[in-house]
Amino acid sequence: MLKKTSRTFFIPIDRLVPGLKEAVASAYLCMRAIDEIEDHEELDDELKIQLLRQIRDLLVVPADLESVKAMLAPYQDRLPEVSVRLHEWAMLCPATVSEVVLRYTAKMSDQMADWVKRGWSIRTVEDLDGYTYSVAGMVGEMLSEIWLWFDGTKTDPVKAVAFGRGLQAVNILRNREEDLKRGVDFYPEGWGNKEMIQYTRRNLALGDAYNEELRGGPALEFCKIPLKLAHATLNLIAAGGNKLTRQAVLKLVNSLS
Missing domain, CATH: 1.10.600.10 (Farnesyl Diphosphate Synthase)
Structure with missing residues (x-):
């Protein structure tokens, strides 16, 4: 999925040592997942805001990743794979640093929703x-x-x-x-x-x-x-x-x- 979504970041992430590689890969893919929602050309703005706010709420530690999966599942034909599999990228992160990745993903999701609202x-x-x-x-x-x-x-x-x-x-x-x-x-x-x-x-x-x-x-x-x-x-x-x-x-x- 890294190769599929970024030729710029695949190389440096792939070169990282074990542990750090999974943390940064998780962070990149989580943020790419919400970015694809914000930038989606076919979703209406109200739905973007709704999805981004729900992701924010569900990623508050302790994150409810099963609910993230269930919430995005109905949109698997409209959203790219990297977005629909957000819960998997969150699970990839080492437990001792997952709070950092989830906190920033939730914060970014919330602010992205604000920018969609502002046009x-x-x-x-x-x-x-x-x-x-x-x-x-x-x-x-x-x-x-x-x-x-x-x-x-x-x-x-x-x-x-x-x-x-x-x-x-x-x-x-x-x-x-x-x-x-x-x-x-x-x-x-x-x-x-x-x-x-x-x-x-x-x-x-x-x-x-x-x-x-x-x-x-x-x-x-x-x-x-x-x-x-x-x-x-x-x-x-x-x-x-x-x-x-x-x-x-x-x-x-x-x-x-």
């Missing part, structure tokens, strides 16, 4: 910061708690948020035309690509500082890959391109080995 209205930089925190910045926070659980690695929370926020900003740039076609504009009023690229570079610079503080170990091995790909994609977009080829991705990843 993803982005008017100011503060709105953009709020959105990128809701869908990615808190991923940085969650990963920091996972690194701390695994081997005591401590990180700067502000830089952790910027790490996730920078990766999301790259996605916003890359998906610009597609988002506008579905009636969603993540650019603050008066912004063009120039301003969004500057915003992205600022956050990725903090992401670089976040990585520098990891000082080796599995956390750095994981984080350096998506960060490297984000920088490369941003440079490509700034030069008029859009998406790295599979060959380019593999070349960049191999350069970090």
Whole structure:
């Protein structure tokens, strides 16, 4: 499922050591599951909000995973497999860190429901910061708690948020035309690509500082890959391109080995 849903994150997750691999895989797939609900092109907004709020309520520790399974089962023909199997991804997580993954998945699900309700209205930089925190910045926070659980690695929370926020900003740039076609504009009023690229570079610079503080170990091995790909994609977009080829991705990843 990781391979099916993300070529960016499959490689660094697959390279993690046992225990940490299951924790991060669980976290990624849980969040991908709710992201697919938020972004679904055919579900009406009221149903999205209903499903996301129910997931939030059911994942409060102790999580009721059987009820999550039962609640999503009727939508198996409308939702992607990664969403319908959310309970399985939650069960994959090691018990000693599952509270972290479930807490952040519930929090993200709740905030995603808020953004659906708002119609993803982005008017100011503060709105953009709020959105990128809701869908990615808190991923940085969650990963920091996972690194701390695994081997005591401590990180700067502000830089952790910027790490996730920078990766999301790259996605916003890359998906610009597609988002506008579905009636969603993540650019603050008066912004063009120039301003969004500057915003992205600022956050990725903090992401670089976040990585520098990891000082080796599995956390750095994981984080350096998506960060490297984000920088490369941003440079490509700034030069008029859009998406790295599979060959380019593999070349960049191999350069970090």
